[in-house]
Amino acid sequence: xxxxxxxxxxxxxxKAMGLSDASPQFxxxxxxxxxxxxxxxxxxxxxxxxxxxxxxxxxxxxxFAIGPQNVVVAVRQWLxxxxxxxxxxxxxxxxxxxxxxxxxKSDGVEVxxxxxxxxxxxxxxxxxxxxxxxxxxxxxxYSPETRQDIQxxxxxxxxxxxxxELKWDHNGGYQPVPPDIDxxxxxxxxxxxxPDCPTDVSCRCMDEDQRIEIPLKFVAPSQGTALEIYExxxxxxxxxxxxxxxxx
Amino acid sequence: MFDNxxxxxxxxxxxxxxQKEIHQFAVLYDRYVQQVYRFxxxxxxxxxxxxxxxxxxxxxxxERLQTYRPTGHFLSWLLSIARNKQIDHYRKHQRQIVLExxxxxxxxQQDLVNNLIQKEHRDALKRxxxxxxxxxxxxxxxxxxxxxxxxxxGVYLHKNEDGVKKAYYRLLERIKARVEGNLG
Numbered sequence: 341x342x343x344x345x346x347x348x349x350x351x352x353x354x355k356a357m358g359l360s361d362a363s364p365q366f367x368x369x370x371x372x373x374x375x376x377x378x379x380x381x382x383x384x385x386x387x388x389x390x391x392x393x394x395x396x397x398x399x400x401x402x403x404f405a406i407g408p409q410n411v412v413v414a415v416r417q418w419l420x421x422x423x424x425x426x427x428x429x430x431x432x433x434x435x436x437x438x439x440x441x442x443x444x445k446s447d448g449v450e451v452x453x454x455x456x457x458x459x460x461x462x463x464x465x466x467x468x469x470x471x472x473x474x475x476x477x478x479x480x481x482y483s484p485e486t487r488q489d490i491q492x493x494x495x496x497x498x499x500x501x502x503x504x505e506l507k508w509d510h511n512g513g514y515q516p517v518p519p520d521i522d523x524x525x526x527x528x529x530x531x532x533x534x535p536d537c538p539t540d541v542s543c544r545c546m547d548e549d550q551r552i553e554i555p556l557k558f559v560a561p562s563q564g565t566a567l568e569i570y571e572x573x574x575x576x577x578x579x580x581x582x583x584x585x586x587x588x
Numbered sequence: 589m590f591d592n593x594x595x596x597x598x599x600x601x602x603x604x605x606x607q608k609e610i611h612q613f614a615v616l617y618d619r620y621v622q623q624v625y626r627f628x629x630x631x632x633x634x635x636x637x638x639x640x641x642x643x644x645x646x647x648x649x650x651e652r653l654q655t656y657r658p659t660g661h662f663l664s665w666l667l668s669i670a671r672n673k674q675i676d677h678y679r680k681h682q683r684q685i686v687l688e689x690x691x692x693x694x695x696x697q698q699d700l701v702n703n704l705i706q707k708e709h710r711d712a713l714k715r716x717x718x719x720x721x722x723x724x725x726x727x728x729x730x731x732x733x734x735x736x737x738x739x740x741x742g743v744y745l746h747k748n749e750d751g752v753k754k755a756y757y758r759l760l761e762r763i764k765a766r767v768e769g770n771l772g
Binding site: 346349350352353354355356357358359360361362366367370371373374375 | 610611613614617618621622625626629630633638639642643646647650709710713714717728731732733760763764
């Protein structure tokens with residue numbers, strides 16, 4: 341086995357290391373085992389891999405037995421339909437989306453609702469980004485329910501044409517719009533900040549006149565419609581008076 | 589283990605034959621089984637574990653043989669498998685690699701050792717060996733247990749052959765000096 345020349349000290353070290361050759365019985369036994377492998381490599385796999393392999397085979401067979409297109413249809417029905425910017429919508433047959441973005445100008449502020457949708461479970465209306473600095477510069481959105489300035493229009497009111505209000509359920513949306521109704525009105529409240537408001541005095545009393553009504557029309561999307569990711573936009577309108585002063 | 593081109597070429601042919609017919613692997617097995625075993629025994633200091641890991645090493649080598657490309661360093665390849673098997677083994681059993689010598693083995697060798705060196709000398713060597721850092725112990729294992737040539741050690745350690753040789757002989761000198769210091 342060895343054609344190395346070890347000196348006396350190396351031999352001493354070898355002995356001190358407690359080294360010895362394998363027994364002839366072990367060498368012969370392993371020789372038989374190595375040269376006559378009893379099992380295939382597959383069965384030497386860990387159990388978890390074997391189970392995964394069997395499951396994968398069963399799924400593949402089922403996939404091709406049922407038919408790839410049928411499987412895709414079933415998965416889509418199960419998951420719902422995916423809409424970019426909205427995500428998967430279960431039972432997408434009940435989905436209706438905003439027909440087109442809506443903008444309303446009122447008393448120096450422009451509010452745009454760029455996208456919204458309603459299903460049989462809820463109605464969702466886009467809200468502006470939290471760091472959108474265009475909000476609350478001159479005008480604030482105010483929630484009469486919480487009596488706080490807010491940055492989400494979801495806390496506005498959503499009413500049907502007959503005046504019935506769709507409640508905010510705090511689970512990500514309003515109540516669903518009834519299937520036989522397509523037109524709703526989103527009402528949000530604004531007020532103008534008072535620059536010289538004394539401390540501890542609320543200068544933000546709301547007035548029904550300071551509300552903005554945004555008509556929304558929901559329609560069924562055409563199959564396979566690719567929707568863009570829309571976000572709500574607030575565009576404070578520079579008061580005309582200011583512009584005139586600038587001109588002077 | 590062998591450094592000349594003729595032996596390397598011969599081994600390369602033998603590996604190619606083994607890749608085609610499994611019984612041809614017998615030649616390689618016979619050539620290297622003791623080196624792999626001694627290498628593992630040096631690292632585990634336990635006969636049963638060394639035997640088990642040697643089995644795993646050769647069974648794994650057979651499985652992977654088709655992917656091996658003859659480079660003239662088959663022993664380095666085998667010892668790499670052996671080392672990984674040992675690391676896996678200790679990881680599974682959540683044990684630290686025990687590097688101290690097994691007293692049973694030492695006792696079995698006692699008669700032979702006594703014929704070669706005095707007991708005091710032997711004890712000093714054992715103590716020094718057990719205190720060596722891992723990289724020094726690896727050098728001794730490769731050279732004395734696996735009986736590797738310096739060329740093969742260089743391949744296994746991914747280092748220059750001359751550098752390995754110098755490191756090994758410097759290590760021997762250090763051990764000698766420590767033994768003499770202890771006994772002196």
